[in-house]
Amino acid sequence: MTDPAQLTAWQDRLNATPFAAWLGLALEGCDDTGIIMRLRSRPEILGSPSTGALHGGILATLIDTGASYAVMLRTERSVATIDMRVDFHRPGQSSEYRIEGNAIKIGHTVSTGEARVIDSEGKLVASGRAVFMNVER
Amino acid sequence: MTDPAQLTAWQDRLNATPFAAWLGLALEGCDDTGIIMRLRSRPEILGSPSTGALHGGILATLIDTGASYAVMLRTERSVATIDMRVDFHRPGQSSEYRIEGNAIKIGHTVSTGEARVIDSEGKLVASGRAVFMNVER
Amino acid sequence: MTDPAQLTAWQDRLNATPFAAWLGLALEGCDDTGIIMRLRSRPEILGSPSTGALHGGILATLIDTGASYAVMLRTERSVATIDMRVDFHRPGQSSEYRIEGNAIKIGHTVSTGEARVIDSEGKLVASGRAVFMNVER
Amino acid sequence: MTDPAQLTAWQDRLNATPFAAWLGLALEGCDDTGIIMRLRSRPEILGSPSTGALHGGILATLIDTGASYAVMLRTERSVATIDMRVDFHRPGQSSEYRIEGNAIKIGHTVSTGEARVIDSEGKLVASGRAVFMNVER
Numbered sequence: 001m002t003d004p005a006q007l008t009a010w011q012d013r014l015n016a017t018p019f020a021a022w023l024g025l026a027l028e029g030c031d032d033t034g035i036i037m038r039l040r041s042r043p044e045i046l047g048s049p050s051t052g053a054l055h056g057g058i059l060a061t062l063i064d065t066g067a068s069y070a071v072m073l074r075t076e077r078s079v080a081t082i083d084m085r086v087d088f089h090r091p092g093q094s095s096e097y098r099i100e101g102n103a104i105k106i107g108h109t110v111s112t113g114e115a116r117v118i119d120s121e122g123k124l125v126a127s128g129r130a131v132f133m134n135v136e137r
Numbered sequence: 138m139t140d141p142a143q144l145t146a147w148q149d150r151l152n153a154t155p156f157a158a159w160l161g162l163a164l165e166g167c168d169d170t171g172i173i174m175r176l177r178s179r180p181e182i183l184g185s186p187s188t189g190a191l192h193g194g195i196l197a198t199l200i201d202t203g204a205s206y207a208v209m210l211r212t213e214r215s216v217a218t219i220d221m222r223v224d225f226h227r228p229g230q231s232s233e234y235r236i237e238g239n240a241i242k243i244g245h246t247v248s249t250g251e252a253r254v255i256d257s258e259g260k261l262v263a264s265g266r267a268v269f270m271n272v273e274r
Numbered sequence: 275m276t277d278p279a280q281l282t283a284w285q286d287r288l289n290a291t292p293f294a295a296w297l298g299l300a301l302e303g304c305d306d307t308g309i310i311m312r313l314r315s316r317p318e319i320l321g322s323p324s325t326g327a328l329h330g331g332i333l334a335t336l337i338d339t340g341a342s343y344a345v346m347l348r349t350e351r352s353v354a355t356i357d358m359r360v361d362f363h364r365p366g367q368s369s370e371y372r373i374e375g376n377a378i379k380i381g382h383t384v385s386t387g388e389a390r391v392i393d394s395e396g397k398l399v400a401s402g403r404a405v406f407m408n409v410e411r
Numbered sequence: 412m413t414d415p416a417q418l419t420a421w422q423d424r425l426n427a428t429p430f431a432a433w434l435g436l437a438l439e440g441c442d443d444t445g446i447i448m449r450l451r452s453r454p455e456i457l458g459s460p461s462t463g464a465l466h467g468g469i470l471a472t473l474i475d476t477g478a479s480y481a482v483m484l485r486t487e488r489s490v491a492t493i494d495m496r497v498d499f500h501r502p503g504q505s506s507e508y509r510i511e512g513n514a515i516k517i518g519h520t521v522s523t524g525e526a527r528v529i530d531s532e533g534k535l536v537a538s539g540r541a542v543f544m545n546v547e548r
Binding site: 085087089104105107112124127129131 | 386398401
């Protein structure tokens with residue numbers, strides 16, 4: 001269950017990240033088991049001139065953000081992404097996306113998180129993982 | 138050696154991709170051995186409020202774009218990214234970046250490409266690979 | 275719920291794969307939601323002379339096998355691995371491991387699967403994903 | 412250029428790793444720029460009952476080993492693999508393989524290496540990368 005004060009604190013942090021703020025990423029819920037964000041599409045973030053699908057780099061941004069916030073919620077430390085891997089399952093052609101992030105393993109030095117991007121019909125658009133160095137804020 | 142007409146054709150294609158156009162990605166050179174692009178930083182694409190480093194999702198975008206164009210130059214077909222993996226080597230804190238893309242393996246159905254993002258001091262900021270489905274344009 | 279005849283058929287297939295047979299991989303259960311295998315350790319598959327931990331290449335083998343069988347159970351076709359990614363969470367120091375495989379996305383040409391390797395204390399040793407080309411047997 | 416005493420010392424280390432010793436991995440050359448190993452195939456390490464191709468888990472083992480030794484040669488420290496990614500380019504159907512490993516980035520805490528597996532006709536069978544935690548021996 002989401003603690004409203006915690007949600008506001010993490011949304012403030014997201015807003016202080018220039019690219020996340022430009023994208024308009026909105027935190028919907030968070031607890032120890034994971035995090036949920038929402039993104040509304042906008043014309044500048046499309047990748048394909050013909051199909052209007054979301055750019056792969058935007059999907060990668062959502063995976064990185066979802067996985068890193070899920071890890072930070074657990075560690076209460078900051079992270080630096082060591083590496084990220086994204087699987088693209090189908091073109092993203094919604095006006096809105098739901099991002100779900102979870103921690104896979106919290107370690108002393110290194111942690112692993114995963115995230116999924118789901119379109120407005122509930123279909124899995126992309127999923128992936130990232131490994132993070134835990135760093136002091 | 139770059140053929141100027143070919144360079145213009147591929148830059149037009151890049152400009153027709155909304156997110157690449159918004160980023161202002163510029164093609165500098167291309168031949169059968171690979172592709173070189175350039176990106177000027179802008180405030181909206183930063184990731185860290187404290188260090189001013191480029192957002193990891195932008196670096197992922199550059200790896201995806203560099204690798205996919207290197208593959209398309211060889212196949213003269215279009216691609217759909219199946220999956221992508223990015224290693225983040227150091228924070229990107231330049232005003233300008235050079236992106237180098239190369240094909241690793243061109244296959245009938247699937248091709249593999251790689252790319253590197255290099256800062257203005259010549260240091261490797263990120264590198265990675267992607268696997269692409271070759272599709273007809 | 276596992277169908278015993280199906281389990282025998284898939285175990286026969288595993289036994290016909292020389293490296294899986296040498297490892298002694300045993301299928302424990304399988305249905306549409308996934309697959310469970312078991313591996314008993316043996317001296318030749320250790321990686322570290324000092325700690326006696328399982329070799330990373332063996333963990334990668336378990337991820338590839340768990341993910342590919344989970345996909346094949348759904349598609350009833352064969353697969354060729356396009357690429358694989360493995361996260362190593364802690365040293366594997368059990369005498370026995372449980373491998374759980376699941377399909378993430380079944381596509382016409384390409385499918386994605388994931389797997390986890392769990393030690394005898396229930397701890398996550400490694401997890402990962404692979405992308406497969408669906409091929410006719 | 413390879414220093415024979417160094418080559419012997421690293422081969423001894425490889426021989427002390429049970430799974431590498433069982434595979435019979437032989438170090439052919441090493442210097443600051445990278446490492447070259449050789450593997451002779453054997454019936455137990457095949458993956459496909461029909462084609463006789465090398466098992467993907469063995470190719471992953473070769474990528475992990477090639478990349479980790481290339482990093483250790485530079486750092487003179489030991490490593491623990493954090494994660495590994497392998498691209499499979501074509502079936503491995505040779506009696507012998509050449510493995511080439513190189514360091515991509517040496518860091519204080521974390522280093523990145525890559526490796527390629529080449530068949531006896533000079534064709535690229537698999538290539539990949541791994542990220543390592545640098546640890547004291």
